[in-house]
Amino acid sequence: MFTIPPQNVHPANWLLCVVLGLSFLLSPGCADRKEPATSESGHERMLALLQEVEQESSYEALAEDYVRSLRDRLAVLAEHGPVFERWQLKFELGMAELAQGNEQVSIRHLMDARKLVPQLKDTVDPNALHTLTFRLGVAFMRVGETENCCARNSPDSCILPIRGEGIHTEREGSQRAIEYFMEVLEETPPSSELHLASQWLLNIAYMTLGRYPDSVPVAHLIPPRAFQSEEEFPRFINIASKMGLDTFSLGGGAIGDDFDNDGNLDLMVSTWDASGQIRFHRNNGDGTFTDRTVQAGLTGILGGLNLLHADYDNDGHLDVLVLRGAWLGRAGRQPNSLLHNNGDGTFTDTTFEAGLGEDHRPSQTASWADYDNDGDLDLYVGNEAKDDDFPCQLFQNNGDGTFTDVAESAGVENLGFTKAVVWGDYNADRFPDLYVSNLLNPNRLYKNNGDGTFTDVAQELGVAKPRRSFPSWFWDFDNDGNLDLFVAAYNAGIDELAAAYLELEVGRKNLPRLYQGDGKGGFREVSREKNLARPSAPMGSNFGDLDGDGYLDFYLGTGYPDYKQIMPNIMYHNRRGRDFKDVTVAGGFGHLQKGHGVVFADLDHDGDQDIFEQMGGAYPGDGFNDALYENPGFGNHWVNVKLVGVQSNRSAIGARIRIDFQEESQQRTVYRYVNSGGTFGCNPLRKNVGLGAATAIESLEIFWPTTGHTQRFTDVPTDRFIQIVEGQEHYEILPMRSYKFVLSDLPRSLQDPVGR
Numbered sequence: 001m002f003t004i005p006p007q008n009v010h011p012a013n014w015l016l017c018v019v020l021g022l023s024f025l026l027s028p029g030c031a032d033r034k035e036p037a038t039s040e041s042g043h044e045r046m047l048a049l050l051q052e053v054e055q056e057s058s059y060e061a062l063a064e065d066y067v068r069s070l071r072d073r074l075a076v077l078a079e080h081g082p083v084f085e086r087w088q089l090k091f092e093l094g095m096a097e098l099a100q101g102n103e104q105v106s107i108r109h110l111m112d113a114r115k116l117v118p119q120l121k122d123t124v125d126p127n128a129l130h131t132l133t134f135r136l137g138v139a140f141m142r143v144g145e146t147e148n149c150c151a152r153n154s155p156d157s158c159i160l161p162i163r164g165e166g167i168h169t170e171r172e173g174s175q176r177a178i179e180y181f182m183e184v185l186e187e188t189p190p191s192s193e194l195h196l197a198s199q200w201l202l203n204i205a206y207m208t209l210g211r212y213p214d215s216v217p218v219a220h221l222i223p224p225r226a227f228q229s230e231e232e233f234p235r236f237i238n239i240a241s242k243m244g245l246d247t248f249s250l251g252g253g254a255i256g257d258d259f260d261n262d263g264n265l266d267l268m269v270s271t272w273d274a275s276g277q278i279r280f281h282r283n284n285g286d287g288t289f290t291d292r293t294v295q296a297g298l299t300g301i302l303g304g305l306n307l308l309h310a311d312y313d314n315d316g317h318l319d320v321l322v323l324r325g326a327w328l329g330r331a332g333r334q335p336n337s338l339l340h341n342n343g344d345g346t347f348t349d350t351t352f353e354a355g356l357g358e359d360h361r362p363s364q365t366a367s368w369a370d371y372d373n374d375g376d377l378d379l380y381v382g383n384e385a386k387d388d389d390f391p392c393q394l395f396q397n398n399g400d401g402t403f404t405d406v407a408e409s410a411g412v413e414n415l416g417f418t419k420a421v422v423w424g425d426y427n428a429d430r431f432p433d434l435y436v437s438n439l440l441n442p443n444r445l446y447k448n449n450g451d452g453t454f455t456d457v458a459q460e461l462g463v464a465k466p467r468r469s470f471p472s473w474f475w476d477f478d479n480d481g482n483l484d485l486f487v488a489a490y491n492a493g494i495d496e497l498a499a500a501y502l503e504l505e506v507g508r509k510n511l512p513r514l515y516q517g518d519g520k521g522g523f524r525e526v527s528r529e530k531n532l533a534r535p536s537a538p539m540g541s542n543f544g545d546l547d548g549d550g551y552l553d554f555y556l557g558t559g560y561p562d563y564k565q566i567m568p569n570i571m572y573h574n575r576r577g578r579d580f581k582d583v584t585v586a587g588g589f590g591h592l593q594k595g596h597g598v599v600f601a602d603l604d605h606d607g608d609q610d611i612f613e614q615m616g617g618a619y620p621g622d623g624f625n626d627a628l629y630e631n632p633g634f635g636n637h638w639v640n641v642k643l644v645g646v647q648s649n650r651s652a653i654g655a656r657i658r659i660d661f662q663e664e665s666q667q668r669t670v671y672r673y674v675n676s677g678g679t680f681g682c683n684p685l686r687k688n689v690g691l692g693a694a695t696a697i698e699s700l701e702i703f704w705p706t707t708g709h710t711q712r713f714t715d716v717p718t719d720r721f722i723q724i725v726e727g728q729e730h731y732e733i734l735p736m737r738s739y740k741f742v743l744s745d746l747p748r749s750l751q752d753p754v755g756r
Contacts, residue, residue: 292345324337
């Protein structure tokens with residue numbers, strides 16, 4: 001039976017949950033499909049399977065079936081069916097049509113539902129009627145986004161606070177949205193979720209019209225001071241459209257790394273749209289990129305909510321894993337793809353040959369590590385278990401290009417709704433341990449016992465929360481040599497966001513956790529003292545060093561699938577390990593569209609890290625353009641370090657870098673661990689390390705956990721790209737020509753070097 005969508009539904013939202021519920025009942029999934037003929041290559045088999053996914057069990061196909069069923073039911077009722085049932089169906093169909101991108105059709109159905117209200121008398125809860133009004137406001141808000149931000153994307157588009165070319169020229173959508181949000185605000189109590197959500201969107205709508213703050217009714221104004229950053233910070237400008245990197249798609253993954261071994265960092269992006277093509281942007285080494293998707297042999301490799309990379313076969317070329325099926329339940333039994341880099345600019349799907357292609361489970365997270373220290377990379381894939389049907393998988397590398405799932409014998413099946421997995425040697429015993437972030441289940445920290453088995457010590461060490469968690473990562477945020485752990489909460493809606501901006505204590509019950517490692521295998525939760533106890537709802541996320549001071553900052557790409565969840569992506573600046581400051585607005589990072597794969601990478605070889613972000617939502621109508629925020633530069637020194645394993649895995653994943661130097665007569669040490677960063681978006685495996693004002697490196701050490709050996713180099717130059725091969729006495733300085741992006745025709749609003 002139909003129910004009115006509540007204001008906060010997790011893990012995604014009401015419509016997504018409805019469609020996914022149907023998918024569990026109706027979809028056969030990939031496991032029941034007829035397999036292609038065995039005479040076909042693994043690559044051809046994968047192309048055929050992905051075509052079937054697109055047609056039968058993608059979210060787009062399921063959603064369209066759902067919408068069609070609602071249309072048919074409404075047609076049967078015509079104008080003479082029971083009023084209450086017609087009202088329900090009109091409301092439900094309006095919501096579903098909006099998700100499909102049919103905005104005007106959606107508005108017509110919601111308007112029709114509104115016209116039926118006088119006939120309902122007292123048969124409907126007043127809150128449901130307010131929700132209908134609110135949803136009309138959201139639908140008109142979406143019209144404004146489509147006609148402006150999507151149709152005429154610019155560097156200003158959707159960046160909080162909206163200004164310059166981000167101001168809407170097609171104004172009716174936001175104007176009508178304001179009318180409906182005002183109606184809700186007048187009829188609901190100030191502390192209710194619906195009231196706070198309407199207040200947030202009302203202020204955003206006025207911004208899109210260039211009328212904030214002066215025209216916002218005083219009683220509902222979120223004051224300008226609420227949108228100020230906690231410290232001044234130079235503005236990063238979104239130049240993706242000027243670089244040809246503004247791919248328009250739904251949410252997906254992103255990798256920044258050197259796939260053709262020419263020294264330049266390329267970009268690969270995906271989309272969970274089952275008909276969406278993976279894209280490979282080759283860095284030409286002159287400040288430009290070229291789409292080489294077709295030439296790379298990737299045509300027909302579709303979909304993928306997330307990507308990650310590593311050299312799984314130790315041949316010197318970075319390969320890619322594509323993850324599919326997340327959020328879709330049984331319909332998510334879609335194949336992942338292992339794309340083998342052939343070393344000639346092309347990729348071949350070797351999923352079946354590698355032993356990864358026969359058992360399909362819904363996933364969007366995985367992580368590479370050499371958990372058994374045998375010199376090759378193993379793979380943990382986090383799956384979304386429901387009723388114990390999709391255990392996680394631990395694929396042990398057999399050393400011959402194939403893998404064997406040993407999760408059951410290793411004790412790491414998890415059986416939770418897994419949203420992030422990450423390896424890190426938290427107790428420094430040389431064997432990587434595994435953290436698993438589960439949505440709506442306790443999180444796990446699997447201690448590596450060193451004998452092929454693991455023990456969950458999350459409860460014992462106090463790192464099992466938050467319960468509604470998503471992205472997670474190991475890092476050393478305070479440069480003390482001990483691994484710390486960040487676990488983001490996926491819980492806050494725009495009502496909680498409004499409450500936080502208004503400095504109200506409303507519903508802040510599930511906040512992120514920052515667990516500081518103590519160097520003895522234990523952790524202390526420090527999120528409040530480090531200024532991170534704030535509501536957010538991130539999926540895409542990663543960390544890097546924005547200002548080259550040697551301390552790691554991080555970026556959260558936020559937003560639930562629901563169109564109402566218009567919330568800024570958040571950037572936190574690390575203040576030398578003491579605490580973090582929100583520099584979202586000052587730095588120009590507050591994109592209001594939904595953020596997914598995040599990459600910190602020095603794409604233009606000028607020594608500082610730029611930020612690439614894959615953008616777009618889950619609904620078929622919620623695509624957006626990817627973003628590239630160019631680093632304006634901070635004048636600090638740096639070193640790029642590429643490690644090549646010999647006895648260890650070729651990618652050097654798991655190795656630790658220690659750099660000692662003096663900065664303004666102060667002795668300092670910076671630590672980096674080789675991995676791709678966070679759990680939704682991949683940084684380069686070569687490490688760009690900020691050195692602050694230091695002009696010389698006293699010593700650089702590499703610890704190789706596979707062997708337990710340490711290499712040490714002295715008097716290493718700064719501002720260079722060096723390569724260190726495991727076991728060799730000398731490092732090599734690699735060529736690294738800067739080709740700083742040339743910006744032209746920027747809107748006047750972006751000329752201010754420091755956002756305030």
